[in-house]
Amino acid sequence: MSSIDEIPVRQLKGVSALKEGELHAFGIHTIGDLLNYFPFRYEDYRIRELTDVKNGDKATVLGRICSMPVLQRYGRGKSRLSCKVEVDGLLVTAVWFNRHFLREQLTLDREVMLTGKWDQQRRQITVSESEFPGERDSAKRDTLQPVYSIGGNITQSWMRKTMLAALTQYGGMIAENLPYDLVDKHRLMTRGEAVRRLHLPGDTREGGEARRRMVYEELFLFQLKLQAYRAMNRRRQDGVAIRVDSDVIRSFAEALPFQLTDGQKRTVNEILVDMRRPSSMNRLLQGDVGSGKTVVAAIALYGAVKAGYQGALMVPTEILAEQHARSLQRLFESFGLQVGLLTGSLTEKRRRDLLAGLQMGIIDVVVGTHALIQDDVYFHNLGLVVTDEQHRFGVNQRSILRHKGGNPDVLTMTATPIPRTLAITAFGDMDVSTIKEMPHGRKPIRTYWVKHDALDRALGFIRKQVASERQAYVICPLIEESEKLEVQNAIDLHMAISGAFPDLQVGLLHGRMPASEKDEVMGSFAANETQVLVATTVVEVGVDVPNATVMIIMDAERFGLSQLHQLRGRVGRGEHQSYCILVADPKSETGxxxxxxxxxxxxxxxxxRRDLELRGPGDFFGTKQSGLPEFRVADMVSDYEVLELARDDAAELANREAFWLEGADNCYTKLWNVLRRDPIFQGEQLD
Incomplete structure (x- = not known):
């Protein structure tokens, strides 16, 4: 017998060729696809007492018509129909808009079921739906009706009818896909019952239990992919065992012009332990802005080179690549290491020379953008790859790096502290190291929020700081004036601030400038030849000026919390007290x-953590990212407890020997069929 994942949806009665085409647009091709197309909310048709309904709420009530209907026509084809209805001993006005055809049915003493918005002051219900249960049973009365994401010629009533037909005809074929011990352990509904109850919840308790089952399933199957990938790498032991010498690392650390924090020392040890193992390292290093992650990465790269391997540092932008290349050159120059820079703006000749140097082993460490993972980049003996701020890299993309050598170790850095729930989801295939301490002597940045009419005071504060030989940033969201967004733009603001400070050097930095011009502007600011730098968010990464003590962010409500925090982190990097001034007139509660x-x-x-709550997981990194799944039922924020439970269960299962023995258990075979849909596991040996 075919599974429901193989039966075309066209075989269902009532699904015409036209409807089939429209269902395909929603990704529904089979009966299995249809049954897994869950409603995103429910219409509540359960009868309520009017006294329990809050003003402005939508509710369903039962009443008796107490007056003849009044029909008013206005405009072109528009109408207002109203009558008095007794509901729970209270006389209310029921109003229908553009439903003039109901006039004949609204007869005295007839029972009516009304669904609509309750206006307590007017004692009025604006009716969206009505039925007359006296003559026949109401199909919706006292039910929760599913609401699906639909379009075209697909209506809610047709979708509900079609889903009921699918459940009736094929519901018995819905197979369990979780190990039975986990179903029993967490007292979950069977998959068949959960699917049925999500479409036909019956009551809120059953619907809640159905959702709990499907949330767990979604999170467990996703986590199983990550944990199996992680376990598979450990089992292979075909990575690079980099025999890093502890004395070499100690000598390098002692030569640094500063002392490592306890957090840096701890994370260095965790990384070195991983590097010495025969399985490939896959570790996330996260820490706050300015916590010293780059130095930790530099120590790991130094250890790899001294053990006979090459290292690579991949970053998202050219400006950050240039910054890191300069930093590593300063750290490594007295130790004889060769650092190369590979970006898209290199001339063809310089690119050829660099690629040749990599392939021959002349270059020890290369810093670059995503150009590092292009097909024509070959290494002599790559041992360690470090990626910085690469949120866009999901499991599939990160696995590409392993082909640049004999499964090199991979260390991913992020200066965006990631809430635990998001780290488990986006980076669940990785071990996580965290630096929470700031370098010795760092002072907390004082942050203030002012309205636009206080900008002159903020500029006066800049004047005082510059008089003390400090510097300042002024950030705005746009480069040029936009008709669509009435926000401060960098070019106009640069002109205005230059006029306000005619005796100071005011620089301008934005992403459309040529790389050479950016370097010149940044160099001038770093040397304190420029006292005020007006910029777009290009300074979020790549600019490190310890003498800068003021960060003014214009139209701050237009930035996400994490981005605001990143921008704030551009100051407070030296010994002086630093300040962040948010200039904003937010109109929304979120702002x-x-x-x-x-x-x-x-x-x-x-x-x-607060940013995740406000913006949701999909927009946490500023855009929908490939590393973040879009779940049908689960929500990473509200379902964080289930997420952690699913992660622990998936990790325990992936470490069972029986899980890796093909055919050892029927349920494991089904799970492997799920995993094999992912390119990472296609063609992998299970033994």
Whole structure:
């Protein structure tokens, strides 16, 4: 017998060729696809007492018609129909818009079921749906009706009818896909019952249990992919066992012009332990802005080179690549290491020379953008790849790096502190190291929120700081004036601030400038030849000026919390007290909440947690990313407890020997069939 995942949806009665085409647009091709197309909410048709309904709420009530209907026509084809209805001993007005055809049915003393918005002051229900249950049973009365994401010629009533037909005809074929011990352990509904109850919830308890089952399933199957990938790498032991010499590392650390924090020492040890293992390292290094992650990465790269391997550092932008290349050259120059820079703006000749140097082993460490993973880049003996701020890299993309050598170790860095739930989801295939301490002597940045009419005071504060030989950033979201967004733009603001400070050097930096011009502007600011730098968010990464003590962010409500925190981290990098001034007139509650959070805490992990709550996981990194799945039922924020439970269960299962023995258990075979749909596991040996 075919499974429901193989039966075309066209075989269902009532699905015409036209309807089949429209269902295909929703990704529904088979009966299995249809049954897994869950409603995103429910219409509540359960009868309520009017006294329990809050003003403005939508509700379903039962009443008796007490007056003849009044029909008013206005406009072109528009109408208002109303009558008095007794509901729970209260006389209310029921109003229908553009439903003049109901007039004949609204007869005295007839029972009517009304669904609509309750206006307590007017004692009025604006009716969206009505039925007359006296003559026949109402199909919706006292039910929760599913609401699906639809379009075209597909209506809710047709979708509900079609889903009921599919459940009736094929519901018995819905197979369990979780190990039975986990179903029993967590007292979950069977998959068949959960699917049925999500479409036909019956009551809120059954619907809640069905959702709990499907949330767990979604999170477990996703986590199983990550944990199996992780376990598979450990089992292979075909990575690079880099025999890093502890004395070599100690000598390098002692030669640094500063002392490592306890957090840096701990993470260095965790990374070195991984590097010495025969299985490939896959580790995430996260820490707040300015916590010293780059130095930790530099130590790991130095250890790899001294053990006879090459290292690579991949970053998202050219400006950051140039910054890191300069930093590594300064750290490594007295130790004889050769550092190369590979970006898209290299001339053809310089690119050829660089690629030749990599292939011959002349270059020890290369810093570059995504150009590093292009097909024509070959290494002599690559041992360690470090990626910085690569949120876009999901499991599939990160696995590409392993082909650049004999499965090199991979260390991913992020200066965006990631809430635990998001780290488990986006980076669940990785071990995680965290630096929470800031370097010795760092002072917390004082953050203030002011309205636009206080900008002159903020500029006056810049004047005082510059008089003390400090410097300042002024950030705005746009480069040029936009008709669509009435926000401050960098070019106009640069002109205005240059006029306000005619005796100071005011620089301008934005992403459209040529790389050479950016370097010149940044160099001038770093040398204190420029006292004020007006810029777009290009300074979020790549600019490190310890003498800068003021960060003014214009139209701050237009930035996400994590981005605001990243921008704030451009100051406070030296010994002097630093300040961040948010200039904003937020009209939304979310905007006001962002300003409140920024002024309350300097802790990047707390900022990240609040940002996840405000913006949701899909937009946490500023855009939908390939590393973040879009779940049908689960929500990473509200379902975080189930996420952690699913992660632990998936990790335990992936470490069972029986899981890797093909055919050892029927349920494991089904799970492997799920995993094999992912390119990572296609063609992999299970033994």
């Amino acid at each position: 006001r909440e962002r300003m409140k959070v920024m002024t309350e805490t300097n802790d990047g992990f707390e900022v990240a």
